[in-house]
Amino acid sequence: MVAMAMDIKAGISGYLEKHLDSRISFFLNSYIVAITFAAGIGGLLFGYDTGMISGALLYIKEDFEEVKNSSLLQELIVGMALAGATFGATIGGMISDALGRRTAILIADILFIVGSAMMAAAPNPYVIIAARFIVGLGIGATSVTAPIYIAEVSPSEIRGGLVCANSLMISAGQFLSFIINYGLTTFPGTWRWMLGVAGLPALIQLAFMAFLPESPRWLYLQNKKDEAKSVLSKIYPSPRLEDEIEILETHMEKEGASKKVKYSDVFTSKEIRSAFIFEAGLQAFQQFAGISIVMYYSPTIIQMAGFKSNSAALFLSLIVSGMNAAGSILGIYLIDIAGRKRLALGSLTGVIGALILLSTSCYLMGHGHKSQVFAWLALLGLALYIAFFAPVTWAANSENYPEEYRGICGGMSATVNWVCNGIMSTSFLSVVDAIGLGESFMVLLAVSCVALVFIIFYMPDTKGLTFEEVSNICKKKAYGYFKGNNQHHFTL
Numbered sequence: 001m002v003a004m005a006m007d008i009k010a011g012i013s014g015y016l017e018k019h020l021d022s023r024i025s026f027f028l029n030s031y032i033v034a035i036t037f038a039a040g041i042g043g044l045l046f047g048y049d050t051g052m053i054s055g056a057l058l059y060i061k062e063d064f065e066e067v068k069n070s071s072l073l074q075e076l077i078v079g080m081a082l083a084g085a086t087f088g089a090t091i092g093g094m095i096s097d098a099l100g101r102r103t104a105i106l107i108a109d110i111l112f113i114v115g116s117a118m119m120a121a122a123p124n125p126y127v128i129i130a131a132r133f134i135v136g137l138g139i140g141a142t143s144v145t146a147p148i149y150i151a152e153v154s155p156s157e158i159r160g161g162l163v164c165a166n167s168l169m170i171s172a173g174q175f176l177s178f179i180i181n182y183g184l185t186t187f188p189g190t191w192r193w194m195l196g197v198a199g200l201p202a203l204i205q206l207a208f209m210a211f212l213p214e215s216p217r218w219l220y221l222q223n224k225k226d227e228a229k230s231v232l233s234k235i236y237p238s239p240r241l242e243d244e245i246e247i248l249e250t251h252m253e254k255e256g257a258s259k260k261v262k263y264s265d266v267f268t269s270k271e272i273r274s275a276f277i278f279e280a281g282l283q284a285f286q287q288f289a290g291i292s293i294v295m296y297y298s299p300t301i302i303q304m305a306g307f308k309s310n311s312a313a314l315f316l317s318l319i320v321s322g323m324n325a326a327g328s329i330l331g332i333y334l335i336d337i338a339g340r341k342r343l344a345l346g347s348l349t350g351v352i353g354a355l356i357l358l359s360t361s362c363y364l365m366g367h368g369h370k371s372q373v374f375a376w377l378a379l380l381g382l383a384l385y386i387a388f389f390a391p392v393t394w395a396a397n398s399e400n401y402p403e404e405y406r407g408i409c410g411g412m413s414a415t416v417n418w419v420c421n422g423i424m425s426t427s428f429l430s431v432v433d434a435i436g437l438g439e440s441f442m443v444l445l446a447v448s449c450v451a452l453v454f455i456i457f458y459m460p461d462t463k464g465l466t467f468e469e470v471s472n473i474c475k476k477k478a479y480g481y482f483k484g485n486n487q488h489h490f491t492l
Contacts, residue, residue: 031234036154041201042142042146042169042205043166043168043169044201045139045201045202046170047171048198049139049173049198050177050296051176052181053081057074059194060125066125075426080129081135082418082421082422083136083422084133084134085136085418086136087136088141089144089417092140092144092411093407094407096144096148100215100218104144104407105141110138110206111134111135112138112202115198116199117196119192119195128195143394147410148215151395152406153235155235156464160340160395160462161336164331164391171327172325174295175318178321213231214227220249229245232248266412272405276413279413282397283393283397285451286393287417287423288420288447289389289447290447293424297428298386299316323383323384323387324386331390331392336463339461340396340463343392344390349452350387352448354384355444358441361381366439402471428440
């Protein structure tokens with residue numbers, strides 16, 4: 001081994017505390033930046049589609065009378081992408097493990113391109129519905145694979161921030177969808193442009209990814225060590241490179257580079273089951289705390305809160321979306337400084353405070369207090385809610401599983417997210433009609449309080465830890481022991 005006269009190796013987080021000059025910053029390595037940007041385009045597509053469909057539907061109804069007269073067709077056009085994403089997340093995880101992270105992203109791009117072209121040229125609403133399912137498959141696959149790919153090529157000291165950059169791209173896609181929806185309102189065939197333009201970023205990503213490498217950790221699992229070392233040499237300088245390679249080889253030998261992965265292991269292996277239950281719980285709480293309904297229905301919520309004008313609601317929604325992007329940028333900065341657990345706790349505390357303000361304002365307006373002051377307080381609560389919602393969930397989902405299970409388990413956890421997303425997005429307006437807007441946000445407030453307790457007792461902090469150390473945390477949680485000497489990192 002090429003050691004630095006030290007018995008602490010690069011695969012141990014304490015190595016960087018002793019060798020500050022070996023740390024890699026965000027923009028020090030252009031190769032890592034290029035990989036993160038290219039993979040993050042999938043997040044942009046993810047965000048754009050979720051924000052675009054509400055505007056496009058207005059113009060689809062003008063072109064197709066049957067859509068205008070059928071709530072079912074409208075729901076299918078909106079909801080079919082969620083159905084596709086639910087399947088795509090699981091399938092994407094399987095492809096990611098079987099064929100590689102990069103290959104899974106390329107397949108998702110092809111699905112985006114095909115689906116976007118079908119939507120843009122659709123002669124009837126039924127083709128739009130079928131195309132929305134195809135695009136949904138791409139969204140689901142990307143939601144799993146892009147964070148994992150980014151995580152596996154990232155140095156441990158900046159891994160959280162780089163994965164959160166994918167979440168920033170999701171926010172950027174949602175923000176972009178509002179701008180494009182507004183800008184295309186005067187174009188002939190408005191909705192065709194809105195739906196078809198998603199194919200352009202997918203084409204760009206397809207071109208970029210064709211020249212980027214496969215994940216070095218996946219290559220090691222496939223015993224393609226020379227290719228893996230070639231990729232690692234572009235990420236790490238020597239002598240850290242040699243130490244990273246040695247610790248990776250040792251870990252792969254111990255953890256089963258040739259191990260056959262089965263779905264049943266998720267439920268029969270205590271270590272994998274424990275990690276999956278936590279991650280699935282985290283994904284469920286993200287959705288049941290209301291993030292998807294705020295993103296999908298922010299114009300509607302703003303109108304319910306007292307801003308009746310369509311143009312005012314759309315403009316204020318743009319501001320809310322901008323707050324989401326600002327919060328994501330802050331999360332990128334904080335996640336590798338404060339750590340995943342502290343950031344999650346701080347985020348949820350802010351969300352709870354925002355929901356108290358939002359639910360109280362809406363409740364008072366719903367019970368006879370029509371003051372404009374309460375409308376502005378509700379808007380402030382909505383903006384604070386989205387700003388505080390830190391992108392921790394996808395970072396955790398990309399790193400908390402053992403190497404050989406990362407794709408399959410990440411896909412299953414993402415499937416939970418998409419199922420819960422569908423439940424929330426299809427039931428919110430009915431719940432508001434039944435109990436009121438303020439009361440509905442009180443339900444989200446109660447869920448957020450439960451989520452806070454869940455994180456306090458069950459979330460480990462993986463700040464700055466290598467994948468090998470994260471694996472040891474999973475073992476500690478499942479069996480009560482470590483393979484290694486990093487027990488001080490276990491924070492459950």
